[in-house]
Amino acid sequence: MRPSSRGEQAPAYPFSPAERDAVYRAIETRRDVRDQFLPDPIPDPVLRRLLQAAHNAPSVGFMQPWSFVVIRDAAVKAGAHQAFQRANAEAADLFEGERQDLYRSLKLEGILKAPVSLCVTCDPDRAGSVVLGRTHNPRMDVYSTVCAVQNLWLAARAEGVGVGWVSIFHEDDIRTLLGIPDRIEIVAWLCLGYVDALYQEPELAVKGWRQRLPLEELVHADRWGQPG
Numbered sequence: 001m002r003p004s005s006r007g008e009q010a011p012a013y014p015f016s017p018a019e020r021d022a023v024y025r026a027i028e029t030r031r032d033v034r035d036q037f038l039p040d041p042i043p044d045p046v047l048r049r050l051l052q053a054a055h056n057a058p059s060v061g062f063m064q065p066w067s068f069v070v071i072r073d074a075a076v077k078a079g080a081h082q083a084f085q086r087a088n089a090e091a092a093d094l095f096e097g098e099r100q101d102l103y104r105s106l107k108l109e110g111i112l113k114a115p116v117s118l119c120v121t122c123d124p125d126r127a128g129s130v131v132l133g134r135t136h137n138p139r140m141d142v143y144s145t146v147c148a149v150q151n152l153w154l155a156a157r158a159e160g161v162g163v164g165w166v167s168i169f170h171e172d173d174i175r176t177l178l179g180i181p182d183r184i185e186i187v188a189w190l191c192l193g194y195v196d197a198l199y200q201e202p203e204l205a206v207k208g209w210r211q212r213l214p215l216e217e218l219v220h221a222d223r224w225g226q227p228g
């Protein structure tokens with residue numbers, strides 16, 4: 001492969017205050033969506049922009065290991081929902097007493113309600129067996145794919161499209177459902193659809209499952225354990 005001939009650089013001024021605020025607003029008001037999906041279809045150009053945002057993500061060695069299965073077929077969604085129900089029943093059993101009751105009361109997916117689902121996968125062989133930057137940590141390809149998911153999630157917020165990540169599955173159920181080869185890693189099942197309201201805080205916090213941690217407790221100065 002020849003190096004790109006487009007080597008020019010562009011000025012990198014800070015964003016204007018309004019642009020900067022918009023970026024932070026997308027980050028702060030992005031939510032995981034389970035129940036608020038509207039039935040309106042997502043127009044192809046909008047979906048295309050979201051996929052392009054994902055595809056603009058950073059990736060180890062620029063390997064771009066991601067692929068996106070776009071799912072609109074009701075039968076496939078029903079299969080995924082069944083897979084979720086099986087896994088979720090197992091997950092609920094791992095909690096006890098009131099915690100289990102609370103778990104069972106939570107809505108943890110919107111597979112049937114969301115007009116589109118995306119299955120985001122990672123191909124570890126996309127750039128050959130030796131990848132710049134992945135040699136000493138083979139998980140870097142999956143981390144790259146997660147960057148693509150987050151790009152899409154933030155772009156979706158700006159478009160008024162909600163995204164819900166569903167991970168309560170046996171991976172093999174999804175692999176069989178979508179015909180994904182064994183060598184491809186399944187990274188995310190995302191439910192997508194327009195929303196007209198979002199929780200202002202994470203729904204799990206609102207419903208008493210877990211609260212946001214103070215940032216100060218998570219920042220260390222120079223050495224682990226030293227307050228930042």
Ligand SMILES: Cc1cc2c(cc1C)N(C[C@H](O)[C@H](O)[C@H](O)COP(=O)(O)O)c1[nH]c(=O)[nH]c(=O)c1N2
Pocket residue numbers: 030031032033034107108109165166167168201202203204
């Ligand atoms: C890797 C991964 C996997 C999952 C999630 C997220 C991520 C990053 N989240 C969403 C998660 O619960 C949510 O992000 C947090 O509760 C914080 O809320 P907001 O995203 O800020 O709304 C999620 N939510 C859910 O209802 N069912 C699920 O299976 C999952 N799985």
